[in-house]
Amino acid sequence: MDLTYTEAEQAFRAEARAWLEANVPRGLASGDTAAGFAQHVEWEKRLFDARWAVVSWPERYGGREASLWEWLIFEEEYYRAGAPARVTQNGIFLLAPTLFEFGTVEQQERILPRMAGAEDLWCQGWSEPGAGSDLAATKSRAVRAADRGGWLLTGQKTWTTRGAFCTHLFGLFRTDPDSERHRGLSYLMVPLDAEGVTVRGFQRLDGDEGFAEVFLEDVFVPDEAVLGEVGEGWRVAMATAGSERGLTLRSPGRFLSAAEQLIALARERSGAATPLLRERVTRAWIDAEAYQLFTLQQVSAIVAGRSPGAASSLNKVFWSELDIRLHESALDLLGADAELDGPWSRGFLFSLAGPIYAGTNEIQRNIIAERVLGLPRR
Amino acid sequence: MRFALSDEQTALRDAVRELLSRECTPALVRAAWVQTPEADPGRVEAVWAKLAEMGVLGAAAPAAAGGLGLAACDVIPLLEEAGRVALPLPLLETAFVAAPLLAAAGDPYGMLERLIAGELLVACALDGSALVPYATGAHVLLLGERDGGPIRLLAGGESVEPVRSIDGARALGRLLDPAAGRLLDVDQSAASAAWQRGALGCAAQLVGLGRALLELSTQYVKERHQFGVAIGSFQAIKHHLADTLIGLEFAAPAVLRAAWSLDAGAASAGRDVAMAKALASEAAQRAAAVALQCHGAIAYTTEYDLHLFAKRVWASARSWGDADWQRARVGAALGL
Numbered sequence: 001m002d003l004t005y006t007e008a009e010q011a012f013r014a015e016a017r018a019w020l021e022a023n024v025p026r027g028l029a030s031g032d033t034a035a036g037f038a039q040h041v042e043w044e045k046r047l048f049d050a051r052w053a054v055v056s057w058p059e060r061y062g063g064r065e066a067s068l069w070e071w072l073i074f075e076e077e078y079y080r081a082g083a084p085a086r087v088t089q090n091g092i093f094l095l096a097p098t099l100f101e102f103g104t105v106e107q108q109e110r111i112l113p114r115m116a117g118a119e120d121l122w123c124q125g126w127s128e129p130g131a132g133s134d135l136a137a138t139k140s141r142a143v144r145a146a147d148r149g150g151w152l153l154t155g156q157k158t159w160t161t162r163g164a165f166c167t168h169l170f171g172l173f174r175t176d177p178d179s180e181r182h183r184g185l186s187y188l189m190v191p192l193d194a195e196g197v198t199v200r201g202f203q204r205l206d207g208d209e210g211f212a213e214v215f216l217e218d219v220f221v222p223d224e225a226v227l228g229e230v231g232e233g234w235r236v237a238m239a240t241a242g243s244e245r246g247l248t249l250r251s252p253g254r255f256l257s258a259a260e261q262l263i264a265l266a267r268e269r270s271g272a273a274t275p276l277l278r279e280r281v282t283r284a285w286i287d288a289e290a291y292q293l294f295t296l297q298q299v300s301a302i303v304a305g306r307s308p309g310a311a312s313s314l315n316k317v318f319w320s321e322l323d324i325r326l327h328e329s330a331l332d333l334l335g336a337d338a339e340l341d342g343p344w345s346r347g348f349l350f351s352l353a354g355p356i357y358a359g360t361n362e363i364q365r366n367i368i369a370e371r372v373l374g375l376p377r378r
Numbered sequence: 379m380r381f382a383l384s385d386e387q388t389a390l391r392d393a394v395r396e397l398l399s400r401e402c403t404p405a406l407v408r409a410a411w412v413q414t415p416e417a418d419p420g421r422v423e424a425v426w427a428k429l430a431e432m433g434v435l436g437a438a439a440p441a442a443a444g445g446l447g448l449a450a451c452d453v454i455p456l457l458e459e460a461g462r463v464a465l466p467l468p469l470l471e472t473a474f475v476a477a478p479l480l481a482a483a484g485d486p487y488g489m490l491e492r493l494i495a496g497e498l499l500v501a502c503a504l505d506g507s508a509l510v511p512y513a514t515g516a517h518v519l520l521l522g523e524r525d526g527g528p529i530r531l532l533a534g535g536e537s538v539e540p541v542r543s544i545d546g547a548r549a550l551g552r553l554l555d556p557a558a559g560r561l562l563d564v565d566q567s568a569a570s571a572a573w574q575r576g577a578l579g580c581a582a583q584l585v586g587l588g589r590a591l592l593e594l595s596t597q598y599v600k601e602r603h604q605f606g607v608a609i610g611s612f613q614a615i616k617h618h619l620a621d622t623l624i625g626l627e628f629a630a631p632a633v634l635r636a637a638w639s640l641d642a643g644a645a646s647a648g649r650d651v652a653m654a655k656a657l658a659s660e661a662a663q664r665a666a667a668v669a670l671q672c673h674g675a676i677a678y679t680t681e682y683d684l685h686l687f688a689k690r691v692w693a694s695a696r697s698w699g700d701a702d703w704q705r706a707r708v709g710a711a712l713g714l
Contacts (some may be wrong), residue, residue: 001451001638002380009379069379263712273714279702282709286653293631296381304382314624362613368623369616373596376611 003296005069012066013073019050020081030346031087032210037165040087044118054092054116061108062116068299075251082257087162091115091122095170098187102228102236110224111189125157125171125190125214126237132159133363135172136181136234140216142173142188150222151175153190156215159357163212164201167192172233185233189225190216206349250319252292255326258347259288262330265344269333277332284326291319310371313364320354320361327351381631383455391455395462397432401425402463404683410466411546412514419515426467430496434469438575439477443490450575450637457579458633461586464690466547468501468512470579475572476500476520479529482568487531489518501551504529504573505698513538513551521559524699525707526570530559545689574640574651577698581633581651581658587691588626588658588665594684595619595669602673609672618668625661632657652699652707659701666691 005013025043029036047053048062056071057063066074086092092115099108114120131137140155153173160169169190176184192199196219204210228236266273266281273281294315298308308315327348331338338345355361369375383391402425409418429435437453439445453474460469472493480490492498501516503509506523513519513534522529537558538551564572596619599610609615636650644650666688670677677684695701 001382001384001634001641003635003638003642005379263714266714270714278709278714279705281714282705282712285712286656286705286708287628289653290628290632290657293381293635294628296379297631297634300379300381311627314627317620318624318628362617365617365620366613368620369610373592373619373623375596375600375616375619376608378607378611 016077024083032208048117061112076253079253079257090124121166123163123166125169127159142175153216153219158213160212182234187227187233187236252295255288259285280329287322313367323351395459398463407686436494449641454582454637457582458586461583471502472500474579475576479572483564508553508556511548514540514549526573529562532559545693577655580698581655584658584662588662591665591669595672622668629657629661649711652704656701656704659695662691
């Protein structure tokens with residue numbers, strides 16, 4: 001056990017903190033609106049120019065080859081500085097790890113630099129009207145167009161976050177028409193300006209146009225659009241699912257920062273806090289801290305060469321439910337002010353999505369029971 | 379940064395696990411139950427001798443006094459193992475609380491050598507209670523108020539009367555004179571460290587107990603069939619057990635971190651211990667409740683072993699500061 005950072009890591013933290021303090025913009029509109037999205041993309045370009053956009057990536061793609069520890073440090077500093085939400089996150093945190101693992105060199109060199117520089121903006125095309133938690137029920141299909149050296153995509157994706165503003169989509173398509181469930185799926189990447197794509201944005205619970213449905217009708221993509229082997233889409237997608245449920249999407253920095261703000265709010269409004277509410281605030285802080293410790297342990301295991309595997313489902317259930325409790329405590333401290341449209345009420349609405357996306361928490365609990373504890377499936 | 383046990387720490391833990399799983403079976407725990415047909419104090423004492431032989435009783439005593447001089451991070455995993463088998467002996471109190479405390483006091487009564495050799499059992503009630511776990515079989519009692527006040531030392535035997543605990547293996551005694559005992563000459567920081575080691579060790583034992591209850595339940599629901607299928611295939615059962623695992627997996631790192639804070643003399647050590655104990659108490663109590671529910675009626679008997687573990691949880695979750703009290707300590711440290 002050694003819970004201290006090295007001098008080099010501390011220097012990395014100091015550099016990140018100084019740059020963020022000097023550069024973080026204030027008062028941006030929501031990244032899930034057209035105007036706000038453009039502002040956020042500008043911010044992403046500034047991050048990229050200063051090589052803070054993708055710290056853990058190789059230098060040739062705009063990164064710093066930061067270790068996992070340094071990545072965690074950067075995330076802590078990012079949230080501590082109150083920096084804008086990452087509108088590039090579905091690309092840099094979900095697609096990119098999959099590209100690093102399964103992509104060809106050609107794909108990596110073509111896609112990663114433009115993703116890091118926020119020139120291409122990626123959204124995730126997994127959910128369909130008939131395939132939510134049951135992702136293997138995917139119906140969207142890709143038909144072989146051998147004469148053209150590619151595939152024709154037809155189907156519908158939905159709940160696509162920032163789909164109305166992004167330029168590209170990655171998702172699962174059925175390449176074997178006779179296949180069922182997990183077999184016969186392929187992982188494909190599609191430019192949203194291709195002929196035959198129609199995108200319709202719609203409002204999320206918080207009133208922002210953060211969702212979209214994407215209709216595809218005989219959309220041609222070349223063979224290079226397939227990530228991994230044809231027919232291996234499920235295995236490739238599950239690698240991304242691990243990233244989304246585990247630490248890359250929700251680093252502890254986010255909850256530590258929210259918990260510190262909650263503590264500050266509780267001190268500020270100490271008159272409003274009953275003993276029970278003070279206890280709930282403490283509980284939220286303890287849980288954020290516990291999430292950080294769990295992550296440090298998990299990263300230590302990864303650094304030692306062990307994969308977290310199904311354990312990422314433990315993270316997902318814990319952080320998503322912690323996030324709701326944390327925001328509910330804040331709203332109770334705010335009392336009558338809680339209904340005002342503001343950071344806490346918006347954070348609360350956003351937290352309610354946590355137990356739903358990236359596989360509902362009910363599904364995560366099944367995964368924990370079946371793959372970690374070894375209980376029978378049926 | 380490295381949040382993991384070292385190879386040496388893992389090896390020591392595994393050795394103790396091996397010893398305890400061989401020696402401290404559920405039948406041995408039953409042998410520790412007072413006033414039952416299975417009671418067999420001699421068998422229980424033999425386990426204590428084996429722990430002494432391995433050096434575990436002197437683990438946290440300074441090397442100069444004949445101990446191993448190990449740190450909290452080394453010893454805490456051993457206490458989790460003691461919890462896992464529901465060890466019916468005051469290992470935490472004797473080896474992790476009393477030994478370093480007596481050493482800090484300069485070993486005024488020359489007890490350390492015998493303690494390390496396994497000839498001295500120490501029971502503790504540093505939470506101001508007149509009820510002292512393991513008191514009826516202990517040679518020495520350590521008494522005090524919560525959170526590191528003055529600590530008194532009292533000879534066992536005549537000073538306590540046996541009382542019936544829900545956990546018959548706890549050898550619970552009540553002090554005949556709650557104010558009795560001789561003041562131990564230690565400074566406030568040593569007294570405070572004793573309290574923190576006790577609370578943290580209790581948290582580690584609770585995590586171990588929780589793991590044992592989860593293992594027992596997981597095994598059972600795979601084998602038990604109703605409606606023609608293993609009940610572990612039902613989602614309601616899966617979710618109960620998944621939540622139990624989550625509770626334990628997020629409590630365990632908090633326990634280990636608090637051990638590191640104690641070893642490092644971190645300013646946050648008191649807060650970290652309080653957090654660990656709060657999380658561990660709740661996680662273990664959840665494990666006990668879920669174990670009972672997932673087993674059904676078989677768990678509501680004393681013939682099946684589950685009650686040996688569940689009762690230890692119910693009896694010890696409130697020792698060394700219950701979850702609410704410990705959480706309030708964290709809140710106070712945060713300025714709430």
